Amino acid sequence: MAAEIVYYNPELLTTPTHIVCPKCHSPTNTNVEVKNTNKTHFFAFLMCLVGCCLCAWLPYTINDCRAVRHYCQKCNRYVGSYKNNYRFC
Numbered sequence: 001m002a003a004e005i006v007y008y009n010p011e012l013l014t015t016p017t018h019i020v021c022p023k024c025h026s027p028t029n030t031n032v033e034v035k036n037t038n039k040t041h042f043f044a045f046l047m048c049l050v051g052c053c054l055c056a057w058l059p060y061t062i063n064d065c066r067a068v069r070h071y072c073q074k075c076n077r078y079v080g081s082y083k084n085n086y087r088f089c
């Protein structure tokens with residue numbers, strides 16, 4: 001399995017963003033793919049520990065707790081990830 005390089009682009013948001021694709025150099029919008037990460041599960045677990053079991057689903061709804069990957073709409077290649085500051089976690 002090839003190691004996947006994740007690089008963060010401060011221009012990228014949690015929603016489709018207009019960029020110049022670094023791969024095919026076309027101005028385009030991105031497609032986003034939002035994934036739960038180990039950190040998402042960790043924060044959910046943390047919520048349970050502090051007695052907020054009812055809030056444990058929260059990290060799954062907050063994009064700042066999740067990996068947001070952007071793909072070029074033209075060439076479909078991975079172009080970067082949203083810079084996650086964990087401001088809500």
Ligand SMILES: [Zn+2]
Pocket residue numbers: 021022023024025026072073074075076077
């Ligand atoms: Zn492209």
